[in-house]
Amino acid sequence: MVTVNENYLKLPGNYLFSTIAKKVNEYASNNPDANIIRLGIGDVTEPIIPSVIEALHKAVDEMAVKETFRGYAPDLGYDFLRNAISENDYKSRGCDINPDEIFVSDGAKSDCSNIQEIFGADSKIAVCDPVYPVYVDSNVMAGRTGTYNPDTTMWSNVIYMPCTSDNNFTPELPKETPDLIYLCYPNNPTGTGISKENLQKWVDYALKVGAIILYDAAYEAYITDATMPHSIYECEGALDCAIEFRSFSKNAGFTGMRLGFTVIPKRLKASGEAVHPLWARRHGTKYNGAPYIVQRAGEAVYSESGKAEIKAQVAKYMSNATYLRNELIAAGYEVYGGVNAPYIWMKTPDGLGSWEFFDLLLKTANVVGTPGVGFGPSGENYFRLTAFGTYENSVEAIKRIKNL
Numbered sequence: 573m574v575t576v577n578e579n580y581l582k583l584p585g586n587y588l589f590s591t592i593a594k595k596v597n598e599y600a601s602n603n604p605d606a607n608i609i610r611l612g613i614g615d616v617t618e619p620i621i622p623s624v625i626e627a628l629h630k631a632v633d634e635m636a637v638k639e640t641f642r643g644y645a646p647d648l649g650y651d652f653l654r655n656a657i658s659e660n661d662y663k664s665r666g667c668d669i670n671p672d673e674i675f676v677s678d679g680a681k682s683d684c685s686n687i688q689e690i691f692g693a694d695s696k697i698a699v700c701d702p703v704y705p706v707y708v709d710s711n712v713m714a715g716r717t718g719t720y721n722p723d724t725t726m727w728s729n730v731i732y733m734p735c736t737s738d739n740n741f742t743p744e745l746p747k748e749t750p751d752l753i754y755l756c757y758p759n760n761p762t763g764t765g766i767s768k769e770n771l772q773k774w775v776d777y778a779l780k781v782g783a784i785i786l787y788d789a790a791y792e793a794y795i796t797d798a799t800m801p802h803s804i805y806e807c808e809g810a811l812d813c814a815i816e817f818r819s820f821s822k823n824a825g826f827t828g829m830r831l832g833f834t835v836i837p838k839r840l841k842a843s844g845e846a847v848h849p850l851w852a853r854r855h856g857t858k859y860n861g862a863p864y865i866v867q868r869a870g871e872a873v874y875s876e877s878g879k880a881e882i883k884a885q886v887a888k889y890m891s892n893a894t895y896l897r898n899e900l901i902a903a904g905y906e907v908y909g910g911v912n913a914p915y916i917w918m919k920t921p922d923g924l925g926s927w928e929f930f931d932l933l934l935k936t937a938n939v940v941g942t943p944g945v946g947f948g949p950s951g952e953n954y955f956r957l958t959a960f961g962t963y964e965n966s967v968e969a970i971k972r973i974k975n976l
């Protein structure tokens with residue numbers, strides 16, 4: 573008799589954003605006149621920049637002509653895009669990452685959730701708490717996380733590394749030794765960055781204990797502090813202990829277009845086995861490549877005009893972040909993040925639980941944010957607002973929050 577993958581049955585409730593969407597939809601259908609401002613999910617609102625649109629049009633036209641039509645893309649990505657990534661994101665920052673160490677994909681979510689497949693089933697994972705839920709859930713699906721305790725909302729076989737205001741949202745090295753360490757900087761959800769010195773500590777630690785760091789740099793374009801690393805490969809030794817995920821979603825508004833990439837240095841080994849060929853094998857077997865037109869669009873992000881246009885777009889979101897941050901601080905809230913990331917991480921007022929504050933904000937102010945506890949137990953009493961909304965909505969949201 574056919575059975576299901578029982579690990580899926582262990583997953584508690586819905587994915588965080590599905591739960592939020594359900595609550596908001598329910599409220600909206602009962603209150604059809606409510607003008608709801610959504611500062612919850614980290615989706616962008618600005619249109620795609622002109623340089624990318626132009627590249628898209630050109631690529632679409634190429635598809636209509638026999639001589640320039642393209643079928644399946646190369647498994648690991650077109651050279652024109654991998655070369656542009658290697659030069660602009662890595663070589664220009666002194667990181668020795670070659671085009672053939674870059675795997676083009678449809679985004680960072682798929683890659684950072686699928687990467688665990690190439691590691692042993694008994695690998696122990698360490699995650700920050702709070703954390704982007706995808707890292708944990710993908711390991712639950714793979715049966716790697718042990719049993720779930722609904723009281724603590726923690727898994728028995730996961731090392732949780734609390735990130736709170738006490739440690740400036742940078743985790744301490746774990747007491748128990750992990751095999752795979754998920755780090756995300758600039759961080760979702762806490763909106764904080766990591767210094768090069770601190771990141772180097774993690775690289776040194778991973779090299780010492782033989783762990784691999786899975787580094788999610790989806791928000792690197794939002795770094796404003798010139799001393800902060802944009803890539804883990806800016807740290808010495810990272811080529812031997814780190815995989816990096818990048819996305820075009822947040823820097824260039826590709827959330828609906830889908831494009832990202834993963835970097836696996838050829839030197840990276842796990843128990844003496846090279847990791848690069850395993851991911852290449854997996855990619856080749858399970859993935860047929862990001863669309864040609866989208867990869868051409870990605871290439872345009874690295875053109876001179878593209879770079880200037882995305883810089884302006886990122887600055888626009890960051891001016892929302894600055895506005896939200898300053899206004900909330902002025903209103904007496906305890907606020908973090910929003911300086912090197914497009915997320916504001918605020919303490920809930922009066923000791924309210926994260927979901928209590930979510931309900932209050934939705935029902936009283938018609939503003940949607942994300943309850944911190946949805947990202948892990950250490951997120952309780954915190955709340956996330958995104959700077960990806962429009963400026964007008966950010967202003968209106970603040971006005972309503974001030975009137976709570």
Ligand SMILES: Cc1ncc(COP(=O)(O)O)c(C=O)c1O
Pocket residue numbers: 614678679680681682684704756760788790818819820821827831832
């Ligand atoms: C930390 C982090 N990684 C990855 C992603 C997903 O990126 P993509 O759109 O490239 O799949 C997100 C999306 O919100 C994210 O917050």
